[in-house]
Amino acid sequence: MKTLLRKDDVVIAIGGRSLGKRGKILRVMRDKGRALVEGIQLIKRHTKKSQLHPQGAIVEKEGSIHVSNLLLFCPACDKGVRVGAKRTAEGKRIRFCRKCKHEFDK
Numbered sequence: 259m260k261t262l263l264r265k266d267d268v269v270i271a272i273g274g275r276s277l278g279k280r281g282k283i284l285r286v287m288r289d290k291g292r293a294l295v296e297g298i299q300l301i302k303r304h305t306k307k308s309q310l311h312p313q314g315a316i317v318e319k320e321g322s323i324h325v326s327n328l329l330l331f332c333p334a335c336d337k338g339v340r341v342g343a344k345r346t347a348e349g350k351r352i353r354f355c356r357k358c359k360h361e362f363d364k
């Protein structure tokens with residue numbers, strides 16, 4: 259699935275268990291169309307018993323979320339928005355907010 263989202267983008271979850279939460283993209287898995295986002299879609303993982311945790315432990319870590327459940331956060335609109343891509347006069351490819359035309363990647 260094609261997505262304009264990339265690592266370090268701030269996004270809002272619009273679906274799944276993390277509805278309405280905001281976070282930064284840690285990784286985009288383009289082949290799967292999914293992303294890992296800081297603090298979003300946390301899953302509990304049981305770790306194996308170790309010297310540090312003799313009983314084992316439960317840690318929370320980010321689970322992947324489908325990119326269709328994420329919107330890029332627009333600071334001008336102060337909410338998640340759909341983005342488009344265009345080329346500037348200088349030939350640079352940038353993304354913009356479809357609502358207010360705020361330009362990202364500048």
Ligand SMILES: [Zn+2]
Nearest residue numbers: 332335355358
């Ligand atoms: Zn905007």
